[in-house]
Structures are given as structure tokens and as C-alpha cells.
Amino acid sequence: MKIYRGTSASSGIAIGFVVKHEKYEILDKIPNSCIADSPDTEVKKLRSSLERFERHLEILMGSQESLFRELFEAYRIMARAIIEEAAALVISERICSELAVKRVFTSYSEALLRSENELIEMRELDLRNVVYEILKRIKEDSQDETLSAEQRFIAVADYILPTDLISLIRVGLKGLVTRKGGVTSHIAVIARNNEIPYIIVPMLDLESIKTNSRAIVDAINGQLILEPVESLVKKYMEILKNYEDLKVLTKPYARSNAVTFDGKKIDVLCNIGNVEEARLASSLGCDGVGLYRVEFLYTLEKPPSEERLLNALIRSAEFFKGKEIIIRAPDLGGDKPVPYLRLKEPNPFLGLRGIRLLLEYNKEILMPFLRAFVRAAERFGENLKLMIPMVSRVKEIYEIYSSLEMAIIETSSKLRADDISLGIMVETPAAALMLDLLVDTGLISFVSFGTNDLAQYVLAVDRTNEKLGELYNDLDPSVIRIMSIAIEKIKNKRVKLGVCGEIASRQISIPILIGLGIESLSVNPPAVGLIKYTISKLSHSKSLDLVKEITRSAISSEDVIRMASKLLISSGIKILR
Numbered sequence: 198m199k200i201y202r203g204t205s206a207s208s209g210i211a212i213g214f215v216v217k218h219e220k221y222e223i224l225d226k227i228p229n230s231c232i233a234d235s236p237d238t239e240v241k242k243l244r245s246s247l248e249r250f251e252r253h254l255e256i257l258m259g260s261q262e263s264l265f266r267e268l269f270e271a272y273r274i275m276a277r278a279i280i281e282e283a284a285a286l287v288i289s290e291r292i293c294s295e296l297a298v299k300r301v302f303t304s305y306s307e308a309l310l311r312s313e314n315e316l317i318e319m320r321e322l323d324l325r326n327v328v329y330e331i332l333k334r335i336k337e338d339s340q341d342e343t344l345s346a347e348q349r350f351i352a353v354a355d356y357i358l359p360t361d362l363i364s365l366i367r368v369g370l371k372g373l374v375t376r377k378g379g380v381t382s383h384i385a386v387i388a389r390n391n392e393i394p395y396i397i398v399p400m401l402d403l404e405s406i407k408t409n410s411r412a413i414v415d416a417i418n419g420q421l422i423l424e425p426v427e428s429l430v431k432k433y434m435e436i437l438k439n440y441e442d443l444k445v446l447t448k449p450y451a452r453s454n455a456v457t458f459d460g461k462k463i464d465v466l467c468n469i470g471n472v473e474e475a476r477l478a479s480s481l482g483c484d485g486v487g488l489y490r491v492e493f494l495y496t497l498e499k500p501p502s503e504e505r506l507l508n509a510l511i512r513s514a515e516f517f518k519g520k521e522i523i524i525r526a527p528d529l530g531g532d533k534p535v536p537y538l539r540l541k542e543p544n545p546f547l548g549l550r551g552i553r554l555l556l557e558y559n560k561e562i563l564m565p566f567l568r569a570f571v572r573a574a575e576r577f578g579e580n581l582k583l584m585i586p587m588v589s590r591v592k593e594i595y596e597i598y599s600s601l602e603m604a605i606i607e608t609s610s611k612l613r614a615d616d617i618s619l620g621i622m623v624e625t626p627a628a629a630l631m632l633d634l635l636v637d638t639g640l641i642s643f644v645s646f647g648t649n650d651l652a653q654y655v656l657a658v659d660r661t662n663e664k665l666g667e668l669y670n671d672l673d674p675s676v677i678r679i680m681s682i683a684i685e686k687i688k689n690k691r692v693k694l695g696v697c698g699e700i701a702s703r704q705i706s707i708p709i710l711i712g713l714g715i716e717s718l719s720v721n722p723p724a725v726g727l728i729k730y731t732i733s734k735l736s737h738s739k740s741l742d743l744v745k746e747i748t749r750s751a752i753s754s755e756d757v758i759r760m761a762s763k764l765l766i767s768s769g770i771k772i773l774r
């Protein structure tokens with residue numbers, strides 16, 4: 198048995214047999230010279246491969262509704278262009294079709310990789326995906342574009358391409374593990390939308406994994422367990438059954454208001470990162486958006502234009518008409534690098550990130566974003582709210598406010614800065630300890646605890662460092678204590694209290710957050726039912742007692758979990774064990 202820790206990119210649990218997905222060496226196997234006996238036959242092979250690939254794309258698009266239509270449309274265009282160029286090469290140089298495709302690929306791939314830009318590198322993956330699909334069809338020469346029978350398996354790969362992932366899902370994929378990838382990648386979005394548990398494990402030793410051996414993907418706790426002992430498989434079978442049962446039980450709660458049984462209403466908003474996720478979240482019962490991570494738009498080769506930002510904000514907000522939508526100003530730097538800024542910092546998490554970076558790159562990044570925000574706010578009114586990440590000093594709020602005033606002037610908007618609901622994230626110990634004075638600026642109407650970062654700065658544990666995995670725990674009593682201290686400081690002030698870190702998506706944290714006085718939770722969309730169910734069975738007053746007990750006597754996260762579980766169980770709540 199071997200256990201790897203990883204990052205969960207799509208929650209859930211899968212138990213199954215490993216299938217190694219190692220198909221992409223097809224390109225390396227093509228010889229560097231090969232003569233075409235009949236150029237016409239080679240061109241025919243190219244065209245037939247294109248035709249079949251287009252049919253395959255149709256099948257995939259059918260299963261994904263509109264979700265990846267744009268991406269697959271782009272694949273279609275790319276494939277046509279590659280085939281045209283390859284056909285011309287076959288004729289002019291009398292080479293075989295596979296080599297021609299490889300040459301076209303190599304010329305574009307090298308150019309894309311030379312840019313040393315993360316997003317362009319992602320495009321190289323798309324190009325590779327298309328070329329791989331074309332080559333596969335030239336080689337196999339099969340007419341069949343249907344997908345084969347259902348099995349129960351876990352795919353393990355260095356990386357995987359979108360078309361392959363969707364094909365695997367259609368033949369019964371239960372879980373996914375890759376060495377490369379990001380939580381915000383296309384792959385992660387497809388996995389989340391299809392409820393495929395997915396973890397990214399950079400340290401994975403692919404060579405040592407045996408095909409058809411058993412594995413457990415625990416994407417709730419970010420673990421991959423290879424060749425588990427029988428007792429663990431049994432335990433996970435129970436957890437999985439419990440997880441599935443709980444999903445069925447809690448689903449109907451997603452569309453109702455979440456009110457504790459002693460009458461305290463809690464808003465359950467959602468975390469989203471792009472227009473597609475907005476669409477998905479709106480269909481799952483979210484009461485609004487508590488955190489729109491716009492950083493996805495900043496992974497391009499240059500910052501997005503004002504128009505592009507405006508378009509993304511409007512298209513996303515359309516799904517939540519009449520509901521609250523909190524847009525976070527881009528939280529760049531730290532774990533969200535921006536290739537074009539070429540930041541070279543010894544310690545990015547303590548460097549130029551969040552609001553500091555926005556103020557430093559005022560003209561290039563902050564102002565276009567604020568202008569787009571103001572224009573979107575004209576359309577959606579006070580429901581569209583602005584949230585500032587990584588605040589640590591009072592001065593930063595005044596600076597953001599004057600930039601907002603400037604954006605209003607520059608867009609000739611009729612709004613006044615006071616019309617816009619401004620909030621801050623509490624992610625640094627400084628913000629927590631200064632919260633009363635931050636609020637006393639009179640410019641803030643809500644605060645949202647970003648517990649992912651707050652935990653890393655309180656505990657001095659890098660949230661991305663695999664080796665410190667055990668030490669990073671957002672349910673550490675120190676995290677609960679600092680939240681309680683911060684909230685106490687603003688007890689009588691009129692600001693709405695929210696949480697948008699991962700802690701809000703976990704059932705065990707709910708009584709703690711309610712007991713702390715949190716009024717609004719922003720969760721991952723598939724968790725809405727579970728969280729609303731849990732709230733509806735809880736007592737607000739007992740949750741207050743729980744927090745008193747935790748802040749007084751808990752000495753470890755295990756203590757916190759034990760105390761919170763006790764309240765959940767005694768309240769008759771079915772829990773995820």
C-alpha cells in the first residue's frame with residue numbers, strides 16, 4: 198500500500214482499478230523520414246482522419262451540451278488548418294501523411310513553447326490534443342467513432358487532454374489522477390462538472406504503478422491510495438456509500454433557503470471562476486456568488502482588455518439576476534503567477550500579491566478591471582459587489598476607494614463610489630487584528646474570511662507545499678481563535694460577515710462558522726445541498742456554545758473536529774465520515 202498526498206481539483210471518492218493513460222508518445226514514434234509512394238493516397242488518409250475526428254467531436258459535444266462547444270469548435274478549426282498544411286507538405290515534399298502532420302505540429306509547438314508563458318503552453322496542449330486525435334485516426338484507420346462499454350476504472354496519467362477525458366467519462370471513468378495540471382484547468386472543470394473525483398499529485402511515480410491494481414481516490418481529503426489493504430477498501434466502501442446516500446438526501450435542500458431550526462438565515466453563495474461555472478452554479482441552487490475568482494482571465498499573454506473583462510462579468514452575472522454577486526478584484530501573485538509581469542521574488546506568498554500588486558500595477562491591471570466593474574455595476578446595480586483580496590493595511594482601502602472614484606470618472610458613469618458595495622477579504626493576521634479599524638473607514642459593507650490564506654499565514658505553513666500537508670489545517674484552533682477575535686472587534690458594526698475559503702464547503706465546519714456569527718457562506722457549487730441541509734438541522738444557540746468550547750479548550754484540529762462532530766450527531770445530522 199502506498200499513499201500520496203495531492204491537491205483535490207474535483208471532490209468525491211472513487212474506488213476502482215488503475216488504467217494508466219500513456220497514449221501520447223504516438224508523436225515520438227513517427228520516423229523523421231518517410232517517402233509517400235502515392236501522395237494522393239496519403240492526402241486521402243488525411244482527409245478521412247479529419248472527417249472522423251469531426252464526427253468524434255460531434256459525439257463529444259453532444260454529451261457536454263454547450264459546455265465545451267467553444268473549445269471543440271476551436272479544435273475543429275485547428276484540425277482543418279493542420280490537415281490543409283499537412284496535405285500541401287505531402288504533395289510538395291512527397292512525404293507520408295503522419296510525418297507531414299508531425300512537421301506541422303513541431304513548427305507550431307516550438308513557437309508556442311518558446312513563449313515561456315503558461316497559457317500559451319496550455320494552447321500547446323490543445324494543439325497536441327488535436328494532432329494526437331488526427332494521428333490516431335491515420336494509424337488505426339477504423340471507421341468506428343462510438344465509445345466502448347462501461348467499466349469502473351481510475352485513470353492515472355502524467356497529464357490528460359480534454360477530448361480523452363470526455364471519452365473516458367463516457368466509458369465509465371470513476372476517478373482521475375494526474376501528475377500535471379491545475380485546479381483551474383479545463384480538465385478540472387470537466388471533472389467537476391461530471392462529478393469525477395480528481396486529484397493532482399505532482400510527486401506521483403507513474404512507473405511504479407501497476408495497471409489493473411486497486412486504487413482509492415479520496416478527493417475529499419486529497420489522497421491517492423495505491424494497492425490499499427482490504428480493511429481500508431472496506432472502510433472506503435462505507436464512506437463512498439455514505440457519501441452517495443448523503444448526496445441523495447441533501448440534494449432537495451439545494452433550492453430552499455438555509456435557515457437554522459431556531460430561525461437564523463444563512464446565505465449559501467457559490468465560488469465560481471468563469472462563465473461556464475456561473476451557469477453550472479446557477480443551476481445547482483446557489484443563492485448568489487460569494488467569490489468570483491477572475492484570475493483565470495489573467496493567464497493570457499497579456500492582461501485582459503476592459504471589454505473582455507466586462508463581457509465575462511456581464512455574461513456570468515446574467516445567470517444570477519436579482520441575486521448578490523461578489524466579484525473579487527484579481528488576486529494575482531503568490532500561487533497565481535502572472536507570466537507577463539515577470540515577477541521574480543524570493544518568497545511570492547509574502548511578496549507582491551493581491552491588493553499590493555493591484556496598487557503597484559494600477560494603470561495596467563487595477564484600472565481596466567475597475568472600469569469594467571463599474572460598467573457592469575451600472576447594469577446590475579447594487580447586487581454586483583466588489584471584494585478586495587489580501588488586505589493588510591487601512592491605507593489600502595483608501596487607495597482602492599480613490600481608484601474606484603477615478604474609474605467612475607473615466608467611464609463617465611452616473612454611479613457614485615458610495616453606491617458600490619465594497620468589501621474586503623480577511624486573509625492575513627493583520628487584517629483580522631485590525632478589522633475594527635478597517636471597518637471604521639466607513640467604506641466597507643462586508644467582510645469575507647479567506648480561510649485558505651488565513652490558515653497559511655496564521656500557521657506559517659505554505660498551503661501549496663506537499664511536504665507540509667499534515668501541518669496545513671484550516672480547522673486548527675488558532676484559525677478559529679483569530680476569526681473569533683476579529684469578529685468580536687466588529688460586533689456592533691454594520692457589516693455583513695462571510696466566509697469564502699474551502700472551509701465553508703465542508704460539513705464539519707458549518708456549526709463552527711454559524712457559531713462564530715457568519716451570515717454568508719460561499720461554497721463550491723456541488724456542496725450547496727449538503728451545506729444547506731446541515732444548516733437547516735442545526736441550532737444557532739448550540740453553535741454559539743460550540744465555538745465558546747472550542748476557543749476555550751481545543752488544543753488541536755482533532756479536538757475541533759471531535760467537538761463539532763458531537764454537535765452534528767446530537768442534532769440528528771447525517772455526516773460524512
Ligand code: PEP
Nearest residue numbers: 624647648649650697698
Ligand atoms: C482564500 O484564501 O480563502 C480564498 C478564498 O482565496 P484563494 O483561495 O483564491 O486564495
Ligand code: MG
Nearest residue numbers: 624647649650
Ligand atoms: Mg486567498
